[in-house]
Amino acid sequence: MNTAFETRLQTDLDALKAAGTYKHLRHITTPMAPEVHMEEAGDVIVLSSNNYLGLSDQAEVIEAGKRGLDTYGAGTASVRFICGTFDIHRTLEERIAAFLGTPASLTYVSCWSANTGLFATICGEGSAIISDELNHASIIDGVRLASKAKRAVYKHGDMASLEEKLKDAQGCAPILVVTDGVFSMEGSLAKLPEIVALCKKYGAVSVVDDSHGTGVMGKTGRGTIEHFGLTGEIDIITGTLGKALGGAAGGFVAGSHALIDTLIQKSRPQLFSNALPATVACSSLAALDYLDAHPELMDRLRSNIAYFRAGLARLGFKPLEGPSAIVPIIVGDTAFAIQMSDLLLKRGIFVTGFGFPVVPEGTARIRTQLSAKLTEPEMDKALAAFQAVGRELGILS
Numbered sequence: 001m002n003t004a005f006e007t008r009l010q011t012d013l014d015a016l017k018a019a020g021t022y023k024h025l026r027h028i029t030t031p032m033a034p035e036v037h038m039e040e041a042g043d044v045i046v047l048s049s050n051n052y053l054g055l056s057d058q059a060e061v062i063e064a065g066k067r068g069l070d071t072y073g074a075g076t077a078s079v080r081f082i083c084g085t086f087d088i089h090r091t092l093e094e095r096i097a098a099f100l101g102t103p104a105s106l107t108y109v110s111c112w113s114a115n116t117g118l119f120a121t122i123c124g125e126g127s128a129i130i131s132d133e134l135n136h137a138s139i140i141d142g143v144r145l146a147s148k149a150k151r152a153v154y155k156h157g158d159m160a161s162l163e164e165k166l167k168d169a170q171g172c173a174p175i176l177v178v179t180d181g182v183f184s185m186e187g188s189l190a191k192l193p194e195i196v197a198l199c200k201k202y203g204a205v206s207v208v209d210d211s212h213g214t215g216v217m218g219k220t221g222r223g224t225i226e227h228f229g230l231t232g233e234i235d236i237i238t239g240t241l242g243k244a245l246g247g248a249a250g251g252f253v254a255g256s257h258a259l260i261d262t263l264i265q266k267s268r269p270q271l272f273s274n275a276l277p278a279t280v281a282c283s284s285l286a287a288l289d290y291l292d293a294h295p296e297l298m299d300r301l302r303s304n305i306a307y308f309r310a311g312l313a314r315l316g317f318k319p320l321e322g323p324s325a326i327v328p329i330i331v332g333d334t335a336f337a338i339q340m341s342d343l344l345l346k347r348g349i350f351v352t353g354f355g356f357p358v359v360p361e362g363t364a365r366i367r368t369q370l371s372a373k374l375t376e377p378e379m380d381k382a383l384a385a386f387q388a389v390g391r392e393l394g395i396l397s
Contacts, residue, residue, distance in 0.1 A: 026350065027040065061283045071088075078274065096254060100237055104256065104259075109275075114239075115251075132183075177205070188320070207234075208224065208236070215245055220295060238251065239251065300372040304370045305370050308327060328366065337354060344366075
């Protein structure tokens, strides 16, 4: 063992602990649900999960995964183009495309893999990528991998800034404009109608990562694009199967047949990674079917979002505005956000404090996330805990 190297790592870890910014893993011993059992805290109400529709422990979703294991085994033990691909992958990809209103789609083991596999594949010498400054880290890293492309960042949600970057990129081909649909740390939505209009004006390709919008936004849960009435107007959609749609794993790219075939031929995470486990493919397919069969989930989710937001406001908190299921409360300092989340956990509420480098310095926050399966008594208990902790920390009078 290289002791100097190990000492350096431990010194850095000790500094995080001293600053109060060290992250602790919490160990859950039950399925993800509105209430779970945690080794460190007992039974707690969950306000920190992306399980927006509560489908991760839905019986139909679980049973589909079990059938997938019985039918297909643990996996193919290799990548798709070498040893073949299960027919369930094709079925799921056709289902995702139909769900989103695109000609085709391709699954990956995560949306991180999808985003890191997309940009370098389709953007080479002479191309350009223009990205919102608050885009998810997977987009940022994916864009970095497209090292031969001209890359630019526009101010968050600033259409004048985006248009300026588009003008600077004229002469490049293709020009991609990429944005989150729902910004995961803010809960706000991209200005998709304006972005689409600018892309059409300047001949750019629109790319939306709708990981936090799929199953949350839109009348039928088809995402931010449906919310704005833009189905069929976005060139490329990326997203996840690991949040609202079952919560296990998986990501995808949806777009034209030519795009998907290009990714099959050239995308490195597709060429050099095993396929999505068949169990996840089966459970994800069941989650999509369950959502379509139970539109009331969307009504319950929106009702819960409104109820919890109103409760926070009544207590005196001022969460960031937004229509999504993400309700962040800015507290400023990273150590303070972590302290607040620890105090909430002691009162039976599991919610995470986020700080630098996940969000910019000075904008640390408690990010609450609502689920359609939360009950009013559970939300009332959470609000009572927020009131008590807010008073203890001097946030509330």
